[in-house]
Amino acid sequence: MKRYSMFAVAREAMRFHRGWERAWRSPEPEKRYKVIVVGAGGHGLATAYYLGKVHGITDVAVIEKGWLGGGNTGRNTTIIRSNYLQDPSAAIYEKARALYEDLSQDLNYNVMFSPRGLLMLGQTEHEVRGYKRTVHANRLQGIDTEWIGPQQVKDLVPIINIDGPRYPVLGALLQKRGGTARHDAVAWGYARACSDMGMDIIQKCEVTGVRTEGGKVQGISTSKGEIDCEQLAIVVAGHSSVMAEMAGFRLPIESVALQAWVSEPIKPCMDVVVMANTVHGYMSQSDKGEMVIGGGTDGFNNYTQRGSWHHVEETTRALVETFPIISRLKMLRQWGGIVDMTGDRSPILSKTPVEGIFVNCGWGTGGFKAIPGSGYGMAELIARGHSPLTDQFGLDRFKEGRFIDESVAAGVAH
Amino acid sequence: MLTLTCPCCGVIAEETEFAPGGEAHLKRFGPGSSDDEFEGYLFARKNPKGVHFERWRHAYGCGKWFLAARDTNTLEVFATYKAQTTEPPADVIAKIKAKRPDWEGYK
Ligand SMILES: Cc1cc2nc3c(=O)[nH]c(=O)nc-3n(C[C@H](O)[C@H](O)[C@H](O)COP(=O)(O)OP(=O)(O)OC[C@H]3O[C@@H](n4cnc5c(N)ncnc54)[C@H](O)[C@@H]3O)c2cc1C
Ligand SMILES: [Zn+2]
Numbered sequence: 211m212k213r214y215s216m217f218a219v220a221r222e223a224m225r226f227h228r229g230w231e232r233a234w235r236s237p238e239p240e241k242r243y244k245v246i247v248v249g250a251g252g253h254g255l256a257t258a259y260y261l262g263k264v265h266g267i268t269d270v271a272v273i274e275k276g277w278l279g280g281g282n283t284g285r286n287t288t289i290i291r292s293n294y295l296q297d298p299s300a301a302i303y304e305k306a307r308a309l310y311e312d313l314s315q316d317l318n319y320n321v322m323f324s325p326r327g328l329l330m331l332g333q334t335e336h337e338v339r340g341y342k343r344t345v346h347a348n349r350l351q352g353i354d355t356e357w358i359g360p361q362q363v364k365d366l367v368p369i370i371n372i373d374g375p376r377y378p379v380l381g382a383l384l385q386k387r388g389g390t391a392r393h394d395a396v397a398w399g400y401a402r403a404c405s406d407m408g409m410d411i412i413q414k415c416e417v418t419g420v421r422t423e424g425g426k427v428q429g430i431s432t433s434k435g436e437i438d439c440e441q442l443a444i445v446v447a448g449h450s451s452v453m454a455e456m457a458g459f460r461l462p463i464e465s466v467a468l469q470a471w472v473s474e475p476i477k478p479c480m481d482v483v484v485m486a487n488t489v490h491g492y493m494s495q496s497d498k499g500e501m502v503i504g505g506g507t508d509g510f511n512n513y514t515q516r517g518s519w520h521h522v523e524e525t526t527r528a529l530v531e532t533f534p535i536i537s538r539l540k541m542l543r544q545w546g547g548i549v550d551m552t553g554d555r556s557p558i559l560s561k562t563p564v565e566g567i568f569v570n571c572g573w574g575t576g577g578f579k580a581i582p583g584s585g586y587g588m589a590e591l592i593a594r595g596h597s598p599l600t601d602q603f604g605l606d607r608f609k610e611g612r613f614i615d616e617s618v619a620a621g622v623a624h
Numbered sequence: 625m626l627t628l629t630c631p632c633c634g635v636i637a638e639e640t641e642f643a644p645g646g647e648a649h650l651k652r653f654g655p656g657s658s659d660d661e662f663e664g665y666l667f668a669r670k671n672p673k674g675v676h677f678e679r680w681r682h683a684y685g686c687g688k689w690f691l692a693a694r695d696t697n698t699l700e701v702f703a704t705y706k707a708q709t710t711e712p713p714a715d716v717i718a719k720i721k722a723k724r725p726d727w728e729g730y731k
Binding site: 449451452455460461462463464465509510511512513514516518519520553608609 | 625626639640643644646659660663664666667668669670671672673676678694696697698699
């Protein structure tokens with residue numbers, strides 16, 4: 211693999227850009243791999259990457275039914291933060307945020323990580339108390355967050371209306387090193403690095419069955435034929451229940467639609483991410499100038515990648531009240547993804563009832579931020595049998611009633 | 625936007641008038657059941673891509689719970705029916721079979 215650098219750009223500029231090579235190979239599948247990862251979203255690709263980089267396992271295939279990064283990874287609003295309440299969450303989300311800091315250097319691929327700062331507005335007394343509690347928890351966990359007052363919010367976000375009639379801004383939870391990154395680049399960067407280590411990324415290849423024998427995984431059936439493996443990692447977000455059914459078990463997951471939309475591009479007007487969970491909306495400005503907006507999920511099971519109109523209306527209404535200047539903006543695009551929701555709003559990184567099969571799912575509305583940490587922990591779980599990052603996120607927590615409850619701390623999607 | 629018919633009061637309305645309530649026909653396990661049964665009842669869900677039986681409440685209407693058979697892959701509603709049943713009635717099954725001959729049936 212040729213490395214990307216300033217010199218490479220200069221060299222290629224001199225020869226009409228004819229020397230760039232493809233970022234990853236597109237091979238046909240082999241008969242057998244040590245590890246197969248299903249799903250070339252961020253989590254699947256990161257799992258493969260750290261299997262190779264940290265554990266030296268490169269006999270790996272990543273199987274994707276569509277194109278890589280075409281699932282939720284390419285549909286999300288790219289918010290990165292680690293200000294969660296519970297210790298296991300803080301550990302894995304902060305590991306991810308920390309890896310994001312120099313991911314571009316690590317992958318030799320610009321993922322445009324932008325730790326521009328992130329505010330979660332407190333708009334009711336209840337929310338204020340909740341976030342102050344999070345700040346205290348974060349302090350104990352070694353995560354840098356703070357509580358700021360309404361005037362400081364106004365200083366950071368001049369376009370905000372802090373004395374809205376219904377939900378005035380009473381303050382905010384600020385994580386200064388939270389922010390955004392380029393979602394496609396995260397998938398592409400990992401894919402390029404995996405391919406470079408000799409792993410096969412096989413796109414347009416749908417997994418249609420899982421073969422097991424005596425409670426142990428043997429391989430998978432795909433639209434490109436049968437492939438054997440020793441270990442299988444199911445990392446398919448909204449389709450986790452469908453894959454689990456193929457393997458013969460059920461998951462505590464419901465798949466629902468989550469939408470996002472962007473405005474026409476305008477001049478820079480907001481250089482932080484703002485989340486307003488009480489009124490159900492959040493907004494940031496992309497580097498192109500578009501206002502990137504998201505809200506809550508639909509309530510019913512859905513695999514169509516189309517959400518309900520009234521959620522768009524509800525969120526836009528709330529944000530117009532919070533940021534009056536956006537009332538005249540035209541919306542350019544709207545889309546949806548199918549997110550995998552668990553009851554405690556925490557992910558599942560776990561062994562399964564079938565020996566050799568692992569799942570990484572349940573990231574729901576908030577897994578983009580977790581991609582590097584999740585891949586790091588998942589790779590360790592597959593290679594070593596357990597990982598301090600994932601131990602608490604096992605499937606057994608449901609039977610044991612040992613939830614990692616993040617539904618209070620994060621009432622809205624992001 | 626889904627349109628549902630409430631089988632209790634007969635009103636046809638958009639989804640904003642209803643509240644979704646998750647998978648229908650769950651078999652309840654209580655004290656005396658095994659840990660696995662209790663876990664399955666509380667947490668494990670079919671969450672199928674295709675025919676789904678689910679609970680809804682006519683929240684901004686008559687207030688009653690009812691059930692619906694719906695395709696999660698197309699959002700097509702096959703039928704809505706009253707909640708006083710432990711499995712989908714035969715006429716609902718027949719309606720689904722007519723439209724989805726490959727459907728493996730209620731499990
Ligand atoms: C609108 C929206 C906004 C969001 N905003 C944020 C945010 O601001 N911050 C944040 O942290 N998170 C956000 N999220 C959540 C985040 O996008 C996801 O948690 C994360 O991208 C999940 O990554 P993944 O790799 O697990 O899944 P995906 O990227 O969905 O990848 C799974 C892949 O599996 C493939 N697959 C499925 N079935 C099969 C099969 N049978 N055979 C082969 N391949 C298969 C799919 O095609 C897909 O490419 C948002 C999500 C949405 C939808
Ligand atoms: Zn009614």
